[in-house]
Amino acid sequence: MGSFHIDAKVGDVAETILLPGDPLRAKFMAEKMLDDVVCYNKVRNMLGFTGMYNGKRVSIQGSGMGMGSTAIYVNELIKTYNVKNLIRVGTCGAIQEQLEVGQVILAMSASGDSGANTAYFGGMHFAATADFGLLMKAYETAQKLNIPTIQGEIFSTNTFYDDDPNRWDKWEKHGILGVEMESQILFTLAKRLNAKALTILTVSDNIKTGAAAPPQEREQSYSDMFRIALELA
């Protein structure tokens, strides 16, 4: 019964799950956007909720920060709870100057520095990509909702703090839009375990320009991102 880090019954988690990093955002969004909400997990306060959105059953759970934490939940959600569609909804630091705070990004691929992947693939580099079907649906849904999105490449890092000021220059040159901390391992594990994954991000800050969102603006663009994810679910 249950898995190591999720104390729920098989069947308590929906086939489609939204994964914000922050468990309190999962709670806030579940209570705001879903009907008939049930909290299925409280282990480590990594809260998980299942409810109904427009007649469809959907779950929202925190993933924690970083690829180590994310990998634990993604493994257990797919292997034990048979989750089929995993949609990360999070934030990123933009590394392209022209990207404004609040911009919604649909991630096509995630480069990254996952040590787990380096070890697993023997030093070779797996190209971690989103599921095309989910990506296309997210794009169409955003168009329908009149929410402007940019489709492109992102970078997942396990190191938030670093003392090299030019750290992202090469990645910027290669068109990477922004930096976050979860998607490379999410995409990789979904592929390995026969599930589908997508990442929708909001730019919370711009690493090049130093711009950052005031809290209220952040709230609006975060809602946009959740609406895209829930509508496509």
Ligand code: HPA
């Ligand atoms: N680095 C990594 N992850 C992030 C950042 C960042 O600057 N901003 C938001 N998520």
